[in-house]
Amino acid sequence: MPLPSRPRLAALLAAITVGVAGTTAWAYGHVTGRQADGPEAFVTPSVTQGSALQVVAHPDDDLFFMNPDLSRSISTGIKVTTVYLTSGESDGRNEAHSPHLQDAAGPADRAAYAEARQNGIRAAYAEMATGERTSAWQRRSIPTAGGGSAEVDVLVARPEVNLVWMQLREARSISGDNPDSLRGLWDGKVPALGAQLTSGTPVKPWFSYTKDQAVAAIADVFARYEPTTIRTQDPTPGRTAAGTFLDHQDHVYGARFVQAAAERYAKSADRPHFSLQNYVSYPNSSLPPTLDPQAAEEKLGYLKTYAWMDHQDWCGSPAGCGDRKTATRPTGAGWSQTIRYSRGDGTSWLTEGPTGRLWAFAVLDGRMAYWSRTGAQAPWQGPRFLPGTGPGTVVDAGAKAVRLPDGRIAVFATRTTLGTTPQDYGRDVVYAVQAAAGGTFGPWRSLGTPDTADISGTSAIGGPAVAVDPAGRMTVYVRDSARTLRARTQEAAGGSFGAWEELGGAGLQGDPVTATDGSGRRHVYAATTGS
Structure with missing residues (x-):
């Protein structure tokens, strides 16, 4: 069934702080896995002041590059939604980047590895919002304006916290010129980009998006959640002397799709004003830390939850309860100690x-x-x-x-x-x-x-x-x-x-x-x- 529209009740502007009342959650859906009791356990939508929406290319980009902004938004009680453009299926092996470990891990299973990353993300968000990684979620498949489907997860204890999984195929290479990618779709090298559905997802029919359909699908998410703040990655991080991007190509082109979707969404009527902020991703590796030790340790803790560091089977999923690749180095390349905006961080406004x-x-x-x-x-x-x-x-x-x-x-x-x-x-x-x-x-x-x-x-x-x-x-x-x-x-x-x-x-x-x-x-x- 199509989702209802969310009325805009008010816009609150004071000294350049923008907020909106009247946003409500996609807070309904059937229950799967270790979730709330009963097959039709529905959650009452919440009404909040303001709404923050993150759009990232892969599961973990938000935890590495947008925290602690993300966790601070959750702690305020405002509506927080994160959209994952790709499934992040990588090579399909939920283990460290090591040949002998990959051999021991058995055959590749991209659907299962993508599901393990979903499980890790749900655990990290549940911990940020409730303090308990096992806090229950509702998962539902919804139609998109692009003609496909997306999975929407609602945190039962905090229904203002939502995750939206677009489940498109990732590039499977940081910089390689793979046509089947967001980059290939943006540049017109493929007419459409197909889905990489995760195991266990309520989304069943396979689908693909043309470039315009992908933009329409993302813009429709904006229209339904009515964010006052949109956070995304850097669409123009630059190139190295050798000509390769300074960032992952999915980060770059995912952010360009967000730009196009925001430009389309801005033309719609009866919506709150919104700002858009870009975050530095891989280039943080060469820059000094920006977080104090306490904030960095808190951020690292959520990453360890996502990475399934204790390897305990708390989620009951055959795919695994988190991303074991990240467990090899949960700090990233120094990313757990920093957060940076790629533009708009000056004070001369x-x-x-x-x-x-x-x-x-x-x-x-x-x-x-x-x-x-x-x-x-x-x-x-x-x-x-x-x-x-x-x-x-x-x-x-x-x-x-x-x-x-x-x-x-x-x-x-x-x-x-x-x-x-x-x-x-x-x-x-x-x-x-x-x-x-x-x-x-x-x-x-x-x-x-x-x-x-x-x-x-x-x-x-x-x-x-x-x-x-x-x-x-x-x-x-x-x-x-x-x-x-x-x-x-x-x-x-x-x-x-x-x-x-x-x-x-x-x-x-x-x-x-x-x-x-x-x-x-x-x-x-x-x-x-x-x-």
């Missing part, structure tokens, strides 16, 4: 205009929104939206706002063009300026990109930093895909920008920051892997 009026900016629904207030005691007014940046485009997370000498505000961002072909995909720097101090914003203008080769494959420019000199000329700084610093400077205040300059540097990470001192000199700082 707030600036002061004339007479002390504050202006704040954030990207909502793929568009730039702004709020303002006239004084410290005045309420925030907004959100109001700048015009869109064009059909088939979305504004990326992050905003950089500056005040010009005449009191006008300028806001900068990067824009992703989705396009109609794989070659159209790319990112450029855009900006808009108020027509008069305190007034409306003019149209978006593009500064292009410092990247000139393989734009559709990389486009890994960072968010812009902006400095204004005493004459009112703006200089924009960007980390390019080669991890060096580039800049464009206005030739005159209010005029056109010159060409991109090469300012050097190596291995730059994150977004640069800039300031102008009392003598008018510009200072720019950027992080590297070591300093």
